[in-house]
């Protein structure tokens with residue numbers, strides 16, 4: 001396993017649309033191992049491959065609380081096939097936009113189909129934090145960040161702050 005660097009706003013690679021995984025080979029399994037290592041180290045509850053610079057449609061997640069045993073989940077080629085009319089608001093953050101949070105309104109329930117590590121087609125009906133997380137991570141696969149769901153004023157302010165910080169870092 002290898003700890004990978006997490007891309008930070010305004011890195012343009014975060015805006016790339018990720019490619020579907022065609023075959024779950026050793027390379028994809030290694031990518032997933034790296035993603036879990038990087039996600040746990042950060043620490044974060046969800047990570048899309050594009051956040052470590054690999055634009056493949058792979059998402060890792062672990063929503064277990066600190067005192068609970070680890071509960072790693074992986075979603076390959078995830079796709080939202082249904083969303084509820086009912087919505088929910090969660091305060092979201094993102095490893096690619098550190099120490100920045102904002103209330104995002106999304107469908108409260110979603111159905112997602114995806115491939116598991118063995119390449120089997122699965123689906124999951126999610127609500128609560130899992131529903132929000134899945135939508136946040138699937139957004140990443142389409143080059144969308146949670147700040148895109150905020151008002152233009154808030155989004156511009158965040159982008160400006162991170163663009164300045166990136167310039168300072170050279």
Ligand SMILES: [Zn+2]
Pocket residue numbers: 093094095096136140
């Ligand atoms: Zn994110």
